[in-house]
Amino acid sequence: MKFFRHNVIFLLAAALLLSPLTVMAGAPHLQETTELKRLLEAMAPHFVSAPDTAADKLWNPVARFYRLIGYRMVWMDTDGLTPQGESLLQIMGNASENGLAPEAYFPPQAANPGSLPMGLTEPLEAMRPSPAVQMDMMLTDALLRYAADLSRGRVAPQSLDVPWVSDRQLPDRDFPSELAAAFNAGYLWDFLNGLPPGQPAYAGLKAALQQYERIRSRGGWEPIEAGPSLRREDRNPRIAVLRSRLFATGDIPPCTPEVADYFDADLEAAVMRFQDRHGLKPDGVVGKKTLAVLNVPVERRIAQLKLNMERCRWYPDSFGQRYLLVNIPDYTLNIVENDRVIQRIRVIVGRPNHQTPNLSGRLTYLEINPYWNVPTKIARKEILPKIKEDPEYLVRQGIKVFDSWDETASPIDPESIAWEGVSKNYFPYRLRQDPSAINALGQVKFIFPNSQAVYIHDTPAKSLFEEHRRSFSHGCVRLESPFELARYLLRDQSRNLNSLEETVHSGQHRIVVLKESIPVHLVYFTAWMGPSGEINFREDIYDQDRELEMALNQRTVPTLFCRMENSAGPMLAKYTLPECYQ
Numbered sequence: 001m002k003f004f005r006h007n008v009i010f011l012l013a014a015a016l017l018l019s020p021l022t023v024m025a026g027a028p029h030l031q032e033t034t035e036l037k038r039l040l041e042a043m044a045p046h047f048v049s050a051p052d053t054a055a056d057k058l059w060n061p062v063a064r065f066y067r068l069i070g071y072r073m074v075w076m077d078t079d080g081l082t083p084q085g086e087s088l089l090q091i092m093g094n095a096s097e098n099g100l101a102p103e104a105y106f107p108p109q110a111a112n113p114g115s116l117p118m119g120l121t122e123p124l125e126a127m128r129p130s131p132a133v134q135m136d137m138m139l140t141d142a143l144l145r146y147a148a149d150l151s152r153g154r155v156a157p158q159s160l161d162v163p164w165v166s167d168r169q170l171p172d173r174d175f176p177s178e179l180a181a182a183f184n185a186g187y188l189w190d191f192l193n194g195l196p197p198g199q200p201a202y203a204g205l206k207a208a209l210q211q212y213e214r215i216r217s218r219g220g221w222e223p224i225e226a227g228p229s230l231r232r233e234d235r236n237p238r239i240a241v242l243r244s245r246l247f248a249t250g251d252i253p254p255c256t257p258e259v260a261d262y263f264d265a266d267l268e269a270a271v272m273r274f275q276d277r278h279g280l281k282p283d284g285v286v287g288k289k290t291l292a293v294l295n296v297p298v299e300r301r302i303a304q305l306k307l308n309m310e311r312c313r314w315y316p317d318s319f320g321q322r323y324l325l326v327n328i329p330d331y332t333l334n335i336v337e338n339d340r341v342i343q344r345i346r347v348i349v350g351r352p353n354h355q356t357p358n359l360s361g362r363l364t365y366l367e368i369n370p371y372w373n374v375p376t377k378i379a380r381k382e383i384l385p386k387i388k389e390d391p392e393y394l395v396r397q398g399i400k401v402f403d404s405w406d407e408t409a410s411p412i413d414p415e416s417i418a419w420e421g422v423s424k425n426y427f428p429y430r431l432r433q434d435p436s437a438i439n440a441l442g443q444v445k446f447i448f449p450n451s452q453a454v455y456i457h458d459t460p461a462k463s464l465f466e467e468h469r470r471s472f473s474h475g476c477v478r479l480e481s482p483f484e485l486a487r488y489l490l491r492d493q494s495r496n497l498n499s500l501e502e503t504v505h506s507g508q509h510r511i512v513v514l515k516e517s518i519p520v521h522l523v524y525f526t527a528w529m530g531p532s533g534e535i536n537f538r539e540d541i542y543d544q545d546r547e548l549e550m551a552l553n554q555r556t557v558p559t560l561f562c563r564m565e566n567s568a569g570p571m572l573a574k575y576t577l578p579e580c581y582q
Contacts, residue, residue, distance in 0.1 A: 036133050037071035061144045061176045062137055068180035075139040076132045084188060088139060091192055092146055098196055099209060099306035100149060105142040140179075147175045150195045153313035155551045162524075162544050163357030165452055170316065198317035200339050202309060204529030209305045211535065212298060220298035221248040230286040234263040242286060245294055246270045249535075251277075277530075279330065279538045281468050293537075301527075304537060307545050308527040310552070315523075323519040324363065324485075326456075326477055328356050329526050329538035331470040333456070333479065335488055341531070345485060348459065348470045348478035355542050356475050358524055361448035362517040363456075366486060368503045368510045369435035370445040370457070374399070378474065379431045380424040388419050394431075397438065402430040435509055443504050444482045446489075448520045456520075458482035471541055477522070489514060 040063045066072075075085030095102040152173065157164045182191035196202065215221070224241045240260040246252040252270035268284040275282040278293050286294070319325070325334045328349050335343040350356040374383060386393045394401065394414045401417065402409040409430060417429075433439050442458020452475070459478040464470060472478075479485060483500070490497040496512050503510050526538045526545055540546065 033071050033073060035130060036066060036073060036136070039129050039133065040066055040071070062141050065140055065144065065176040065180050066137075068177060069183055073132065073136045074183060076136040078132070085139060087189070088143060088192075092142060095146065095150075096213075097210065098150055098206065099309040100146070100154075104149075105146050106138075144175050144179065147179070147195050148173075151197065151313065153310050154555060155310065155548065157311075157314045157358065160544075160547055160551055162542070162547055163355055163359075163452070165357055165359045165450060170314070197312045197315070199312055199315065201525075201528055202312040205305055205309045205312065205527065208527070208529050208535045209302065209309070212302050212305060215248055216298045216302060218248075221245045223295045223297075224286075224291060226291065229288075230263055232263050232265065232268045232284065235261055236263075237261055239263050239267070242271075242294070243267060246274060248298075249274070273534075277534055277536050279468065279536075301537065303549065304527045304545060307548050307552075308525050310548065311523075311525060315521075319521055320519050323521060326356075326520070326522045327528075327538075328358075328522060328524045329541050330536075331468075333477070333485070335485070343484065343488065346465050346470070346480040347456075348464055348472050350473050350475040351471050352542055354474045356473070356477060356522055357452050357454060359450055359452060359454060359520075359522040361450045361520050363446055363448040363489070363514065363520045364517045365447050365511055365513045366489065367445040367447065368500070368512060369443060369507055370439065370441045371435060371509060372433040372439055372441045374431040374433065375453075375474070376427065379429075380427045383431060384419075384422065384424065384427065387414075391415070391419075398434045398436045400432050400434065402432065403428070405430045435507055442478075442482060444486055446479075446482075446485065454522070456482075456485075469539070469541070489518065492516075 075082055075088060081089070092105055093102055095105065152170065178191060179188075182188045196206075222241055222244060224245060225238055227236075227238055230236060230239060230242060239262065243252060243255055243260060246267075247254055251274045252267065255266075271286060271290070272282040272284045274280075274294070275284075275290060280290055280293060319336070322337050325336055326332070326347060326349075327334070331347055331349060333345045333347050334341045335345075383393075383399075390396075391414075393399075401412045401414050403412055412429070422429075433441075435443075437443075438460055440459070442460055444458050446456040448455065454476050456477045456479060461478075462480065464472055464478075465480040486500060487497060490500065490512070493512075493515055524542070524544050526540050528536050530536055
């Protein structure tokens with residue numbers, strides 16, 4: 001931030017000095033408008049001849065904006081910065097409040113401009129645009145990039161090496177046209193204020209970021225030394241450091257010196273609150289896992305909050321009045337109405353090598369007492385070895401064998417198959433598990449059609465829900481309490497709701513279509529603010545935080561800046577500035 005303050009001071013100083021440099025006889029502002037038009041029109045042949053170059057991607061939005069407002073200057077006039085220009089610098093100077101780096105939108109401090117490459121063709125260099133024109137274009141370029149980053153994100157999720165599928169793509173936005181319309185209609189600040197995502201989740205993360213920045217400004221927290229587990233009734237010098245650590249994040253109030261090194265009931269409750277906020281088993285004992293999470297530095301937590309703010313930018317401002325939200329790292333399905341979670345159900349998600357995808361769809365029907373058509377990969381890699389080891393395995397599991405995947409395929413007696421000749425590379429059969437108490441999909445399956453063949457379902461393996469790290473599936477989402485969700489979905493279908501239990505006990509397969517489909521979102525958030533203001537963090541179980549952070553650190557953008565030279569006067573140059581994500 002110190003670097004950026006110096007940068008803004010330089011920009012303001014340059015702007016204040018522009019007036020004497022640009023005063024011309026007659027109508028100086030009109031002269032600069034004419035100059036701006038002449039400069040941008042000179043770029044037109046470049047647009048046509050090299051439409052895919054970085055310079056074109058940089059200049060096209062800037063040039064289009066000025067064409068749409070009649071080549072008027074917005075941020076500068078003959079007296080320097082306009083009130084709009086001053087407000088723009090202030091707004092963008094506060095970009096860090098939205099998890100963005102302000103210095104990413106302005107040039108490096110021009111202490112040694114001669115070392116920076118020029119980037120203009122000779123005809124444009126010869127035009128020698130005035131400092132005011134350069135500064136105006138630089139601020140426009142900065143704002144257009146800031147608008148795109150703030151509202152759409154700096155990295156597209158589709159560009160990451162993570163499973164991402166969505167039927168709710170964000171609509172394309174033409175920021176030069178939007179900015180021009182706002183300027184022409186006089187509602188420029190409404191446009192600027194409307195750029196951040198409007199989701200309550202984003203507002204919560206923004207507030208959390210400010211809180212953790214305050215903690216960082218106070219020095220963060222001291223690491224707790226390794227040692228034996230700490231629990232209630234213990235007395236240990238490490239406990240005083242533990243108290244200080246929990247006090248830093250508001251998990252416990254300050255204590256008197258007499259009890260600083262004593263593990264009392266209040267400290268136990270504070271440890272449990274901390275564990276609950278971080279997805280740990282809330283047992284009140286500071287063991288190895290809890291100690292490791294306590295010692296994550298504040299800088300890492302700030303980075304984590306920024307990463308999740310970036311994820312918010314990939315989604316619409318609203319998921320609707322009613323929807324289902326599965327947060328993969330939290331192992332939870334949330335039933336949401338009017339932005340309020342009315343019910344939470346524990347879930348099991350995919351293993352790291354079988355990740356549950358980031359996915360949006362619409363839940364349209366339920367299957368009561370479902371069949372399980374065993375996926376080919378599972379049949380070949382996991383079930384075939386069990387069949388060869390135990391000839392009765394298929395019968396005991398209620399699995400039938402079919403001669404193909406055709407709907408009219410006939411069942412085959414498994415004892416008639418020479419299984420020793422079947423292998424992972426040669427498996428011409430389809431396996432189907434019939435409805436039963438041991439069916440892998442349990443007694444109900446929730447379908448939201450998607451390209452990944454992922455669905456939500458019951459499971460007979462209920463003991464796994466007692467684990468806190470519940471990534472055990474092949475990618476689908478298993479529910480601890482499926483009938484709570486089924487009753488919620490069928491609450492307006494009284495006939496189906498009343499017969500639900502009877503249908504389950506009958507053992508007969510049945511499909512129930514919902515009168516009104518409901519949106520389903522499988523998302524990946526490792527930080528968020530809860531309804532009571534508590535700030536939650538979760539383990540990055542799929543390394544998607546790391547993947548996103550790497551992409552943000554590697555991103556580069558073309559940037560416009562003003563270059564001042566001793567005698568030749570100011571020129572316009574292009575410089576590729578790596579964006580720093582902190």
